[in-house]
Each structure stands twice: as C-alpha cells, then as structure tokens.
Amino acid sequence: xxxxxxxxxxETNLRDFICRNLKARGFRVHEAANGLEALAIxxxxxxxxxxxxxxxxxxxxxxxxxxxxxxxxxxxxxxSALDAEHDKVxxxxxxxxxxxxxxxxxxxxxxxxxAVLRRAQWSPVSAITPLHIKRxxxxxxxxETRIVRKAGAEVKxxxxxxxxxxxxLTNANKVLTHRMLLQRVWGNEYSGEAEYLRVYVGxxxxxxxxxxANPKHFLTEAGVGYRFVG
Numbered sequence: 001x002x003x004x005x006x007x008x009x010x011e012t013n014l015r016d017f018i019c020r021n022l023k024a025r026g027f028r029v030h031e032a033a034n035g036l037e038a039l040a041i042x043x044x045x046x047x048x049x050x051x052x053x054x055x056x057x058x059x060x061x062x063x064x065x066x067x068x069x070x071x072x073x074x075x076x077x078x079x080s081a082l083d084a085e086h087d088k089v090x091x092x093x094x095x096x097x098x099x100x101x102x103x104x105x106x107x108x109x110x111x112x113x114x115a116v117l118r119r120a121q122w123s124p125v126s127a128i129t130p131l132h133i134k135r136x137x138x139x140x141x142x143x144e145t146r147i148v149r150k151a152g153a154e155v156k157x158x159x160x161x162x163x164x165x166x167x168x169l170t171n172a173n174k175v176l177t178h179r180m181l182l183q184r185v186w187g188n189e190y191s192g193e194a195e196y197l198r199v200y201v202g203x204x205x206x207x208x209x210x211x212x213a214n215p216k217h218f219l220t221e222a223g224v225g226y227r228f229v230g
Contacts, residue, residue, distance in 0.1 A: 002027075002028045003026075003027050003028065003048045003049070003117065004027075004028045004029075004030065004045060004046065004047045004048050004049075005022055005027050005028070005029050005030070005047070005048060005049045005050075005051060005113070006029075006030045006031075006032060006038060006041050006042065006045075006047050006049070006050045006051065007019050007022070007029060007030070007031055007032070007051045008031075008032040008033075008034075008035065008037070008038035008041075008050070008051065008052045008053060008056060008061070008064065009032075009033075009051070009053040009056070009079065010033050010034055010053060010055075010056045010057055011053070012033075014102075015031060015033070017106075018051065018109065019031055021106045021109075021110070022113075025110070030045060030047070033056075033057075034056050034057045034058040034059065035052075035056045035057070035058050035059025035060055035061065035063060035064045036058045036059050037058075038050070038052060038056070038059075038064050039059065039064055039067060039068075042064075042068055042072075042074075047074055048074070048075070048117065048120070049074065049075045049076075049077065049113065049116060049117060049120075050064075050065075050068065050074060050075070050076045050077070051076075051077045051079060051113075052064055052065060052076060052077070052078050052079065052096075053078075053079045053080070054078055054079065054080035054081075054082065054087070054091070055080070055081075055082075061078055061079075061080075061091075062078075062090060062091060062094055065078065065091065065094045065095055065096055066094045066095070068095070069094060069095035069158075073158050073159055074120075075097045075098075075116040075117065075119070075120050075159070076095065076096045076097050076098075077096070077097060077098045077099070077100060077112060077113070077116060078091040078096045078098070078099045078100070079100050079102060079104075080099065080100075080101060080102065081101070081102045082101070083101045085195050087099075088195055088196075088199070089195070089198075089199050092196065092199040092200065092203075093199065093203075095158055097116050097119070097158070097159075097160050098112050098115075098116055098186075100112055111189045112189065115186060115187035115188075115189050115190070118187060119159055119160060119163060119185070119186065119187065120159055132144040134166075134169050136169065136217060136230040137208075137217065137230075138150055138151045139155075139208055141165070141166070141169070143166075146162060148162070148165070150207070150208060155207055155208070157207070160185065160186070160200060161200060161203055161204060161207075163185045164181070164185050164197075164200050164201070164204065165204055167181065167184050167185055168181075168204075168218065168226065168228035169228060169230070171228065172228050172229065172230050173227065173228070173229060173230075174227065175221050175224060175225055175226075175227045176225045176226055176227065177224055177225040178194045178197055178224070178225045179191050179225075180225065181197055181225060181226065182194075182196065182197065197225075197226065201218050201220075201226055204218050205218050216229065217229055217230065
C-alpha cells in the first residue's frame with residue numbers, strides 16, 4: 001500500500017515546498033489549505049500520516065487533531081511557529097505524535113516523518129516477551145492483540161502511548177533516562193525533547209493511576225527520567 005500523507009498548511013509557499021519534497025521521495029500527497037478541507041480529506045481517504053499546521057483558517061490544527069483522534073490512531077505531526085511548551089502540551093494532549101517548530105529544514109521534516117511512520121509499523125511482540133499477557137494492578141495488556149483493559153474495560157491508546165507503556169513495563173523497576181525513552185519509543189532522531197515524555201507519562205498516569213497526582217506505578221526520577229513499578 002502506498003504511503004498517503006495529508007499536508008494541511010494555509011501558507012501556500014510552505015505547503016508547496018513540503019508537498020514537492022514529499023512527492024520527489026515517492027510519497028502520495030494530499031493537500032489542504034484549511035482545517036475543514038483537511039478533515040474532509042481525512043474522511044474520504046485512507047491516510048498514513050497527517051501533517052497539520054497549528055494555525056489554519058476555518059478550523060485550526062488542534063481541532064482537526066481532536067476530531068481525527070475520535071476516530072483514528074493515524075500518526076499526526078503538528079507544525080507551528082509557536083515554540084512555547086504549553087502549545088506543545090496542548091497538541092500532545094489532543095493526540096499529536098510529534099511537533100515541529102517553524103522554520104525547519106526538509107531533512108529535519110523527513111527524519112520526523114520516517115520516525116513517526118516507523119513507530120506506526122512497530123510491533124513489540126517478538127522483542128519484548130514470549131508471554132502475550134502483561135499485568136499490573138487491575139490493568140491487563142494483551143501483546144498479541146494490543147488490547148489494554150483496566151478493571152475489565154478497554155482503554156484506548158495511541159501507538160505512541162502503547163509503545164511507551166510497554167517500554168516501561170518491560171523495564172519494570174529500572175530507571176529509564178529521558179534519552180533512553182525518547183530514542184527507544186520515538187526513535188534515534190530524538191534525544192532532548194523531554195517535554196514529550198512529561199506529556200505522555202502524564203497521559204498514562206491519567207489513564208491508569210488511581211490518583212494521577214500521586215502516582216504509584218509511573219514514577220518520576222527527578223532530573224534523570226522515569227521508572228515503572230508494578
């Protein structure tokens with residue numbers, strides 16, 4: 001199946017630049033100039049990746065991200081001229097997989113695209129454990145089906161959330177540094193994006209901890225990284 005990428009960007013020159021470079025590398029590209037067009041293309045096509053500008057007319061990238069996440073775990077990269085941490089937190093909180101600040105070079109964009117697509121295809125079954133069920137507290141993870149349940153009810157996870165969960169479970173009681181987690185879950189292209197981990201560990205806490213503000217399983221090792229305790 002060909003790799004179908006949606007590029008939603010209202011700045012014509014930048015959209016043309018991105019699309020031209022993606023097409024030159026063999027990707028099939030869909031273009032949108034605003035959020036409503038992006039959502040319509042998503043509804044009508046089987047996409048491998050969405051690249052969404054944060055500030056678009058008619059519907060911004062965050063709202064598009066929110067609506068897509070109600071139906072799909074397709075990878076999403078958000079583009080923005082805003083580099084503030086709260087903007088990144090907002091994007092990740094709505095399910096974005098990566099955040100690229102403008103201006104950026106084509107090689108950086110391509111590296112992020114390949115990393116996100118690689119994570120989307122990643123399967124941990126053979127690498128992680130011969131046992132296909134993992135448990136902690138009232139949580140059960142079926143490695144073969146990727147179905148996660150808490151107290152018997154299914155918990156919906158994005159691919160990145162799932163990959164981070166399994167990485168931490170597999171290394172229970174070990175301190176995993178920020179760099180280790182970023183490179184194992186996001187890819188070798190990542191090493192300094194500690195805010196990614198803060199957001200995603202926070203998401204796991206909200207989904208699995210009885211009291212997310214006082215976690216018992218997903219613990220912070222201040223200045224170093226994180227540790228999972230089963």
